[in-house]
Amino acid sequence: MIHKSGFIDIIGDPNVGKSTLINSLVGEKISIITDKPQTTRKKVLGIINKPNYQMIFSDTPGIIHKPVYLMQKMMMIDIKKSLNSADIILIITEIGKYKYISKDFFDCITNKNIPIIVLINKIDKIGIKYKENVLYNTIYYCNKLFPDLEILPISALKNINKDFLMKKIESLLPEHPPFYPKKYISNRPKRFFVNEMIRENIYILYDKEIPYSTEVVTDFFKEKQNIINIRSSIYVEKESQKGILIGKKGNILNKLKLMSIKNIEHFYEKKIRLLFHVKVSKNFRYNFSKLKHFGY
Ligand SMILES: Nc1nc2c(ncn2[C@@H]2O[C@H](COP(=O)(O)OP(=O)(O)OP(=O)(O)O)[C@@H](O)[C@H]2O)c(=O)[nH]1
Ligand SMILES: [Mg+2]
Numbered sequence: 001m002i003h004k005s006g007f008i009d010i011i012g013d014p015n016v017g018k019s020t021l022i023n024s025l026v027g028e029k030i031s032i033i034t035d036k037p038q039t040t041r042k043k044v045l046g047i048i049n050k051p052n053y054q055m056i057f058s059d060t061p062g063i064i065h066k067p068v069y070l071m072q073k074m075m076m077i078d079i080k081k082s083l084n085s086a087d088i089i090l091i092i093t094e095i096g097k098y099k100y101i102s103k104d105f106f107d108c109i110t111n112k113n114i115p116i117i118v119l120i121n122k123i124d125k126i127g128i129k130y131k132e133n134v135l136y137n138t139i140y141y142c143n144k145l146f147p148d149l150e151i152l153p154i155s156a157l158k159n160i161n162k163d164f165l166m167k168k169i170e171s172l173l174p175e176h177p178p179f180y181p182k183k184y185i186s187n188r189p190k191r192f193f194v195n196e197m198i199r200e201n202i203y204i205l206y207d208k209e210i211p212y213s214t215e216v217v218t219d220f221f222k223e224k225q226n227i228i229n230i231r232s233s234i235y236v237e238k239e240s241q242k243g244i245l246i247g248k249k250g251n252i253l254n255k256l257k258l259m260s261i262k263n264i265e266h267f268y269e270k271k272i273r274l275l276f277h278v279k280v281s282k283n284f285r286y287n288f289s290k291l292k293h294f295g296y
Contacts, residue, residue, distance in 0.1 A: 004173035005054040006087030011079060011105070014038050014062025016094045017121040021156035022046045022059040025166070029267065030186055031059045032200035036211060038062055039203055041075060042295060043082055044196075045187040047180055053170060054178040058082055063105055071285040074296045080108055088172050091146070092119045095126070095153070096134050098141050106145075115172045117150050118142050119165070124155040190268075191218040194230055197263045201256050202234075210244055213237040215284060215294050219277075227271045230264070235281040235294075242278050253278065 010018045014037035022031050026046035032039055040061045048055040060079045067073040083089065089109055093100060100106075109116060120138050135153060142151050152168075154161040180187070195216040203211040213236055220231035236242055246253045257274055264272045284290040 005176040009086040012092035034203040069285040
């Protein structure tokens with residue numbers, strides 16, 4: 001039997017639905033999703049295993065045209081590195097969007113001789129937010145930008161054209177033995193998903209700069225038969241942000257804890273005991289060694 005395997009990178013602007021797509025394709029909540037841009041900060045793999053193939057998808061941070069702080073620059077370097085080892089690239093944008101990723105990234109991909117598909121996401125919005133002609137206009141726009149590439153409208157949320165896309169990817173996958181053991185669905189350790197689930201709730205609960213100035217590190221994760229004990233540090237950039245994060249009498253932090261426990265319990269199907277430490281890591285987004293420590 002022929003076995004196929006390869007790396008498929010999902011790239012695109014912030015908030016277009018990259019993480020929603022990887023979760024829909026893999027059928028697991030590999031990546032966190034919020035309605036705020038720049039939710040995903042670190043590349044995460046989502047792996048689909050079938051007897052005759054292994055598809056390794058990468059969800060990447062949204063492309064930032066002009067990175068402001070070091071963390072954003074490091075995120076962009078990471079995407080470029082990832083593209084170097086991709087076998088297939090899915091460029092994703094959304095219906096009604098008439099601007100796209102920087103030329104820099106565009107050049108960086110088209111230099112290579114690998115298959116690229118352009119996906120126009122969120123087409124379930126037709127008839128609700130947009131008229132059908134908006135889709136035609138978006139296709140027209142993408143076609144001008146990427147004249148040689150195949151364009152496929154999808155809805156990651158409603159699984160529109162999912163099977164078609166999967167078949168297409170399967171046909172493009174190179175022949176190769178599996179890169180990962182066939183039981184793996186991701187490359188990240190359990191602590192990573194805890195950090196991400198807490199971060200997702202921070203994006204939901206807090207406004208303005210708080211989500212963007214926060215990092216979560218799980219320092220302790222011990223799994224017993226039916227309970228997992230977890231201790232996570234939440235880092236903010238300034239002393240004043242600590243107060244906002246905690247809230248009056250700790251009420252917001254407590255809400256964050258309850259929401260996170262619920263998500264982690266659902267994810268690991270075990271009871272969770274969770275402890276938070278809120279700490280200040282001064283201007284970590286601008287500091288190389290601090291960012292390295294946070295896994296960038
Ligand atoms: N209507 C609709 N909404 C979608 C679809 N896909 C994603 N969304 C919504 O778009 C928002 C952003 O989705 P994400 O999957 O987090 O987008 P992303 O590209 O990973 O965002 P970053 O990680 O911030 O770059 C969320 O509110 C999703 O629910 C879709 O097919 N239809
Ligand atoms: Mg994302």
